[in-house]
Amino acid sequence: MTTRSGPGPGHGRPDPGLDAIMGERRQLINLAYRLLGSLAEAEDAVQETYARWYAMSLRQREAVESPGAWLTTVAGRVCLNLLGSARARRESYVGEWIPEPLPEPTEWIGGRPGGATADPADRVTLDESVNMAFLVVLESMTPAERVAFILHDVFRYPFAEIAEIVGRTPAACRQLASSARRRIRDSAVPSTPAVRQAAVVRAFKVAWEAKDIDALIGLLDPGATAIADGGGLATTFLRPIEGGDQIARALLEIARRAPGGMMFLERTVNGRPGLVAQQDGVTLTVFAFDVAGDRITRIWAVRNPEKLRPWTAVTGR
Template sequence: MRTAGAGTGPDGMAGERPQLINVAYRLLGSVTEAEDAVQDAYTRWYRLPRSRQEEILSPGAWLTTVTSRICLDVLGSARARRERYVGAWLPEPLPDRTEWDHPGGAGTAGAEDPADQVVLDESVSMAFLVVLESMTPAERVAFVLHDVFRYPFTEIADVLDRTPAACKQLASSARRRVGAERAPAPATGRADVVRDVKEAWKSRNIAALVALLDPAAVMTADGGGMVGTVLRPVEGGARIAQYMVAIADKAPGLELLERSVNGVPGLVAHRDGVVLTVAAFDVCDGRVTRIWAVRNPEKLRPWVREG
């Protein structure tokens, strides 16, 4: 599998880590699981006899293949785990590193938080990651590796243990799922709508919220059974507006901040410097069509307030 050239020394091998984290996060939708998959791949590399390492022409390509196979296995078992998950499961939201302060990783000099290494673009937007969740594990791997990272199907075939033609069909099927979703609103327009939602929420203005929400809007919340939240999606702009105002009434001292969530405008709710909720939005024609609210504390670890 293609990758930037790298030697087999510690520095060269470590240089592959950001690319591997980016691949794994898009495949798994979880920073923690992505980090575990990449660490597992490195462990397997260093367990190889030196003679075997020297036979591998591109260690980076080998690591990418192994990481992708590990992710494929994780995706296969994740479906069963998520059936036992309390409420809806959403991908882990990512902050913009220019706005938030991430604690550095421990154990190695200069180690960074995995979230800091993910390139924030449309392929990690919450809307995109949620669509990826609807795919089969094989579709997701084929689509992400080919359409996002531009790996050829001949190399993806090694990951999925299928023919290149079969991998092409998997990616095509996944592409149809993505194509069914409309194009996202421009960042500037989305930011204006999110800002208006924030102001309407602060003023408890149900009428203004209803006007900002599509009548068929859907809000999905992920508390993981660890914090209180709705277990099923809230459907309809009017119901969502009423729910949002009810939350505001029951949570004195809660403050909303406009922040980048997975590279696009979103809102972060905090109280006394502790982040409680990270909300991502999908916007179409000036109205919010989807809200994804992540409240599971385990998924909010990268969200540490600055200073």
């Protein structure tokens, strides 16, 4: 984003804190993505935050003691408002809504419409607070719970500052974060080492490509769930599929219908091993997995083209 300050009372003088202000962008993108689960919405929220900063006069901006804290507070409020309206929009969404999947930064070349390469400042730091399972649990929280939890537990903001954002007392914000923490804890599964997760996902890929239903069933937990987000695409199953056997059979049907030249690539999805389906260098589907032990417990398949723009358009390694 290119931002310029208006003439204001400074009579055209350059903003002396421009570099410092724009240096906050990546922090704001990281915060907004975790709060909204959508890179596109996060970018809009950050743009709105900067618009409000530069809507002030130069004298007003110079009077802000901590611009970084000011920007974070405003971004938090913008995201809080967006979360409220997003709930209503997602109720009318066709099929299931899944948070937008993110690739490793080295594979991040999608950029914006028109082919521009994504700015490094727009990249989200990948850690456990952006894995797909975590983001899905965040979707079950109220907007205030999500903001209080992310700001305090992930970004280490004090409850006194969070209270200014959500419009509640510090004690109430502490309770909100505690409630959110319980949701995370109740949904947690035993951690599986990344190397083991990768091995399970690789075996799953091999079994799927070979159309080996017995191998697929063996890699899927009997109580596994598969959820797809196609944004209304007719070729996407609209409801979750429950059970390892049912999922395996659905995957084989997908494999039979897949167009020629389809490739499945091992990729990191939101910091964890995943798969990407590409045809002629175009990413069609991104698969994220939750692995417990030696079996896959959850599969999230994102096919909505609007959510795949950060992904590479080349087949790669």
